[in-house]
Amino acid sequence: RFDSGVLLLSTHRLIWRDQKNHECCIAIPLSQIVFIEEQAAGIGKSAKIVVHLHPASSNKEPGPFQSSKYSYIKLSFKEHGQIEFYRRLSEEITQRRWENLPAAQTMQVNKSPQAGRIRAVGIVGIERKLEEKRKETDKNISEAFEDLSKLMDKAKEMVELSKSIANKIKEKQGDITEDETVRFKSYLLSMGIANPVTRETYGSGTHYHMQLAKQLAGILQAPLEERGGIMSLTEVYCLVNRARGLELLSPEDLVNACKMLESLKLPLRLRVFDSGVMVIELQSHNEEEMVASALETVSEKGSLTADEFAKLVGMSVLLAKERLLLAEKMGHLCRDDSVEGLRFYPNLFMTQS
Amino acid sequence: LPQAKYKERGTVLAEDQLAQMSKQLDMFKTNLEEFASKHKQEIRKNPQFRVQFQDMCATIGVDPLASGKGFWSEMLGVGDFYYELGVQIIEVCLALKHRNGGLITLEELHQQVLKGRGKFAQDVSQDDLLRAIKKLKVLGNGFGIIPVGGTYLIQSVPAELNMDHTVILQLAEKKGYVTVGEIKSSLKWETERAKQVLEHLLKEGMAWLDTQAAGDPQYWLPALFTELYSQEITPEEANEAIP
Numbered sequence: 360r361f362d363s364g365v366l367l368l369s370t371h372r373l374i375w376r377d378q379k380n381h382e383c384c385i386a387i388p389l390s391q392i393v394f395i396e397e398q399a400a401g402i403g404k405s406a407k408i409v410v411h412l413h414p415a416s417s418n419k420e421p422g423p424f425q426s427s428k429y430s431y432i433k434l435s436f437k438e439h440g441q442i443e444f445y446r447r448l449s450e451e452i453t454q455r456r457w458e459n460l461p462a463a464q465t466m467q468v469n470k471s472p473q474a475g476r477i478r479a480v481g482i483v484g485i486e487r488k489l490e491e492k493r494k495e496t497d498k499n500i501s502e503a504f505e506d507l508s509k510l511m512d513k514a515k516e517m518v519e520l521s522k523s524i525a526n527k528i529k530e531k532q533g534d535i536t537e538d539e540t541v542r543f544k545s546y547l548l549s550m551g552i553a554n555p556v557t558r559e560t561y562g563s564g565t566h567y568h569m570q571l572a573k574q575l576a577g578i579l580q581a582p583l584e585e586r587g588g589i590m591s592l593t594e595v596y597c598l599v600n601r602a603r604g605l606e607l608l609s610p611e612d613l614v615n616a617c618k619m620l621e622s623l624k625l626p627l628r629l630r631v632f633d634s635g636v637m638v639i640e641l642q643s644h645n646e647e648e649m650v651a652s653a654l655e656t657v658s659e660k661g662s663l664t665a666d667e668f669a670k671l672v673g674m675s676v677l678l679a680k681e682r683l684l685l686a687e688k689m690g691h692l693c694r695d696d697s698v699e700g701l702r703f704y705p706n707l708f709m710t711q712s
Numbered sequence: 713l714p715q716a717k718y719k720e721r722g723t724v725l726a727e728d729q730l731a732q733m734s735k736q737l738d739m740f741k742t743n744l745e746e747f748a749s750k751h752k753q754e755i756r757k758n759p760q761f762r763v764q765f766q767d768m769c770a771t772i773g774v775d776p777l778a779s780g781k782g783f784w785s786e787m788l789g790v791g792d793f794y795y796e797l798g799v800q801i802i803e804v805c806l807a808l809k810h811r812n813g814g815l816i817t818l819e820e821l822h823q824q825v826l827k828g829r830g831k832f833a834q835d836v837s838q839d840d841l842l843r844a845i846k847k848l849k850v851l852g853n854g855f856g857i858i859p860v861g862g863t864y865l866i867q868s869v870p871a872e873l874n875m876d877h878t879v880i881l882q883l884a885e886k887k888g889y890v891t892v893g894e895i896k897s898s899l900k901w902e903t904e905r906a907k908q909v910l911e912h913l914l915k916e917g918m919a920w921l922d923t924q925a926a927g928d929p930q931y932w933l934p935a936l937f938t939e940l941y942s943q944e945i946t947p948e949e950a951n952e953a954i955p
Contacts, residue, residue: 400831402944500761503751507765510747513740515772520736524729539730546733550740551775551782567781593853597799607795609780610850634870637852676809677853677869698914698921 361385361423366434367485368447371457373410374485385423387412387432389457397445398433406441408434408448514550521552541565569623571608571616576625578602579639583627588644591677592617592629592637632681633688650686654705657683657692662704741783748787755788759837762790766843777847797836797844800825802853805868807949813917814854814869815881815935818842821866824945841866861885865935871916876909881933884919888936891928 367374373392377383391412398407411431436444524543545565547554575595582598583590590598592613600607608616617629617639626642640646656671657663663671669679683703686692692703754761769776769784776784777794785791804824808816818838825836845866848855854870860882867873873881883898884890895906910931913919922930 406831500754500758503754503761504764506747506751507768510743511768511772513743514769514774517733517736517740518773520729520733524733527729539727542730543733546730546737548779548781549737549783551769551778551784552773553775553778567779591853592851593802593848596851597802600795600799605792606786607780607792609777609785609791609795610798610847612779612781614850631852635852635854636870696915698911700915700917 363437366440366444368444368451369485370451373448389451389455391415392452395445395448395452397441400441405435405437407436408441408445410434517550518552521547521550525554568612568616568619571612572619572623572625575599575613575616575639576620576627579627580641583639583641583644587649587674588641589646589678590639591675592639594675595639632684634681634684636677636681638678638681646682646685647689649682650689650691653682653686654691657686657703658705662695662702664700664702666700668703741787744783744787752788755790756793756834759835759840762837763839765790777843793834794840794844794847797825797840798848800828801841801844801848801866802868803950804828804945805866807945809869810917810949812934813913813919814867814871815858815918815933816866816868817935818864818866820935827944869916871918876905877912880906880909880913884931884933885936889922889930889932891930893928 361375361377363379364375364377367376370389372386372388374384374386387410393411393413395411396409398404398409400406409431410433414430415426434444521543528540528543544554545567548565548567578599579590579595595617596608596610596613599613614637617627617637620639621628627639628642630638630640630646632638653668653672656668660667660671663683665676665680665683668674668683669676672679674682683692687694687703687706690709691706693706693708695702695704755765766776774784776782776788776790779785780791780795782791801821804821805814805816808824818841822836822838822841825841829836842857842864845855845857852870854867856867856873858865858867858873858878858881863885865881865885879899880890880895883895890910892903892906892910895901895910896903899906910919913931913933914921918935919931919933922932
């Protein structure tokens with residue numbers, strides 16, 4: 360029954376109030392607490408605090424239950440707050456402030472025979488404090504928003520300036536040096552402004568991306584060799600960023616750097632399949648040759664789906680599918696597309712003609 | 713000789729403007745540093761503030777997530793937050809692909825990503841996930857966002873899904889499944905068209921066929937099975953995610 364509510368802590372009591380029915384309110388004096396322990400969250404379980412209690416005194420106020428076989432209660436934090444609440448509750452139990460300060464207001468008990476409805480007047484003071492805290496947080500946020508607006512105004516000026524420069528560059532085609540173009544692009548990159556001249560992806564072709572391309576060539580050589588010479592761009596993104604830990608690459612950084620691999624004569628290249636899938640290949644890798652061995656594998660087994668082929672050869676399903684599709688494009692395989700999946704067969708039309 | 717003079721002037725003009733931009737950039741960088749020293753935490757801790765921030769950037773034509781080398785990323789740390797989230801999204805989608813064919817609800821993705829991040833990590837909102845996914849599209853892996861019934865389905869495979877497929881996904885969202893009969897009555901399609909679309913979803917592994925249901929065969933979308941939510945990613949599935 361006490362399923363969904365808000366837990367409040369005062370110097371004297373632990374109070375729970377039902378979220379929907381604000382009249383339903385239960386409380387326990389902190390003096391009743393022997394000790395508390397935490398229970399971590401798990402699969403399908405929320406984080407909890409277990410509150411072990413002294414036996415109830417004989418003059419205890421009426422509550423939701425007259426007695427219990429348990430000497431503890433469990434507070435279940437379904438959304439959040441367990442860590443902070445545990446800390447605060449521990450503090451209050453340690454400090455025992457209720458021994459020094461008399462409770463400011465008395466509790467009025469509704470003597471109805473139904474399960475404990477306590478109209479605790481002390482709640483009002485607590486709510487006022489929460490309201491003040493909320494106002495304070497709001498003030499911080501409004502200050503942040505104000506500063507943010509001012510910052511954005513300045514950023515907007517930068518955008519305008521870059522547009523005006525871009526126009527000048529367009530007018531004076533050929534009279535602006537390549538060096539200056541590169542400089543301009545790097546300014547755009549810093550601000551995150553799209554190149555107004557070519558509308559191409561942000562800051563492509565800057566020194567940063569050139570350096571990045573060279574770095575990638577170094578980092579990816581070994582992983583590529585381990586994976587048969589080819590990796591999807593998402594694999595590369597994850598691999599590189601996991602290795603970096605900090606100062607991660609944006610997806611666009613990666614793509615823009617990879618676009619420069621070939622022109623920088625590095626030993627890797629970017630390739631885009633018909634499906635739009637993007638891969639990095641070693642220059643020494645020849646996907647068309649791999650198709651020949653794929654054909655052998657498929658022939659041995661009679662027919663294969665991309666999943667089956669992937670498992671056999673030890674490739675990702677994504678790349679396995681691309682290889683089979685390429686083989687089909689080259690005429691070595693043909694497909695059987697049914698609801699059971701896409702299956703590839705050796706193209707007997709080719710071999711038996 | 714006059715031509716050379718004109719050329720010179722042209723270069724000088726551009727040089728002037730570039731110098732001006734460089735100076736203003738330095739000033740802006742200082743402003744941003746000041747902002748970061750006061751409010752960096754706000755961005756880190758407050759998902760609503762992040763939304764405001766992103767929206768304002770978009771309005772003025774700035775993409776703070778375009779590059780890790782951008783000022784925004786370097787000084788506010790927004791970059792690392794979203795790029796790392798991108799990695800986590802890719803991993804979850806890869807691990808679960810064999811279950812759902814590469815379609816997953818934003819809710820389930822959110823739950824699984826939160827689990828993977830552990831309880832001490834920064835909070836992540838659904839809006840954060842959507843922004844990270846929009847950035848991932850450029851990697852060519854087929855990442856897409858499909859609006860269905862008030863939420864979104866996230867596609868993470870390069871399967872082609874056109875308007876017909878999307879409309880059927882939206883229809884199926886209410887109950888988790890759809891039948892040919894329902895498609896014909898709601899959308900007024902011919903049987904052939906409905907069947908074609910459903911078969912495509914079956915082939916991609918995004919739909920499963922239940923022929924034993926009473927009445928019309930039901931096409932279920934594993935992405936929408938609520939019972940499968942918060943099912944842990946198994947070690948085998950996790951291996952799929954990190955090749």
